Amino acid sequence: MTVNLSDCVWVDHRFELPVNHHQPDGRTINVFARELRAHGREAESLPWLVYLQGGPGFPAPRPTALTGWMKRAAKQFRILLLDQRGTGQSTPQTHQTLAHLTAEQQAEYLQYFRADQIVADAEAIRQQLGIERWSLLGQSFGGFCALTYLSFYPDSLKQVYITGGIPPIHRSIEEVYQATFARTAEKNQRLWQRFPGLAKKTDQLAQLLRGQAALMPNGQQLTAEQIQALGIDLGRSGGAESIYHLLDNAVIEVPEQGLQVRYEFLQDMLAHQGFLTNPIYGLLHESIYCEGEASNWAAQRVMDSLPEFSATQERLQLVGEMVFPWMFEQLQTLKPLQSAAQILAEKSDWPALYDRQQLANNTVPVAAAMYTQDMFVEYDFSRETLSKMANARAWETNEYEHNGIGVDGERILDKLIAMADDIERCRC
Incomplete structure (x- = not known):
């Protein structure tokens, strides 16, 4: 054509x-x-x-x-x-x-x-x-x-x-994620400093999600881990501003019900989850660093050594472009691919x-x-x-x-x- x-x-x-x-x-x-x-x-x-x-x-x-x-x-x-x-x-x-x-x-x-x-x-x-x-x-x-x-x-x-x-x-996959987590920690610090009060609002949202079910338009339950994944925008020009406007509009006071997650925010969160429509990213992202070795969820292993990035912390930290096992447990269109993702994570004979x-x-x-x-x-x-x-x-x-x-x-x-x-x- x-x-x-x-x-x-x-x-x-x-x-x-x-x-x-x-x-x-x-x-x-x-x-x-x-x-x-x-x-x-x-x-x-x-x-x-x-x-x-x-x-x-x-x-x-x-x-x-x-x-x-x-x-x-x-x-x-x-x-x-x-x-x-x-x-x-x-x-x-x-x-x-x-x-x-x-x-x-x-x-x-x-x-x-x-x-x-x-x-x-x-x-x-x-x-x-x-x-x-x-x-x-x-x-x-x-x-x-x-x-x-x-x-x-x-x-x-x-x-x-x-x-x-x-x-x-010339670097191992563990070294890659150790470096990118360090960069991500710096970006978090700059975000909270630039927008005073945003960290408190983000923590409030995470606490709210731990106590009540908030369903996105596709029926998927929103979680604190999914809020963390917004941090991918920290690596893009204008991304910090985008995150601020999104999180600043996340919660609403509903008469006789108290604080609720805003429907507009749930709609926006769905649009921010590109893994839902492009699963190759989640399935093969870690393998781009693999030659003759398995990734074995390297980003998760590195994050496990950095407790400040845990989604259970009172102060929620955003993450970057990393892929984690929870994505295949929580994201609606990745759930059917969870077993395949595990097989690919364990694959150790990737070619050069x-x-x-x-x-x-x-x-x-x-x-x-x-x-x-x-x-x-x-x-x-x-x-x-x-x-x-x-x-x-x-x-x-x-x-x-x-x-x-x-x-x-x-x-x-x-x-x-x-x-x-x-x-x-x-x-x-």
């Missing part, structure tokens, strides 16, 4: 690809990608830029015009927005589509929805489109995928741009995601925006990874949170393109 927007044209592409690229004659999935070309440049032979979305488990953007980073990219690229397998229109994986499988079958199938197979999809698409080499823009988890691509298909890449997504490939020697000898220009206050991707670990890569350079800044690409994408991508071009010139 081809559609004209105000400043660009989009073309939809669909590809039938193997579930497991190591068994190309086995089961298949359908993978969707959308190509964008600026008006007036449709006929030009422009180089390609593939956008790798953050996540895992979330689809590519659905633009209505060329704005932000796309506006900058369209000046010199054809853009390909890839719905990573299991998301969007790429054989989506939800509680509905997985319901016909046993827990063992669900886990066996979903093991193929990590970065290694996502990258193999992209490489197969490149070959089918007849493109010699293309460039990548990876945001967050998309940056993790970009390093996987650099590890196994470097000859297919021209340049790589990464925003908030240099993976900690990176070739560290290949990255050390890398010849593809890599330009990365690294955010010094990033709550999700530890800055020090990102620096460590990049220091062991050849032809890689970082722009280290405290101007943005983890979602910088969505806040000032045009400027950020412009700077990264210039950096990569400079690396290219220095190599010549």
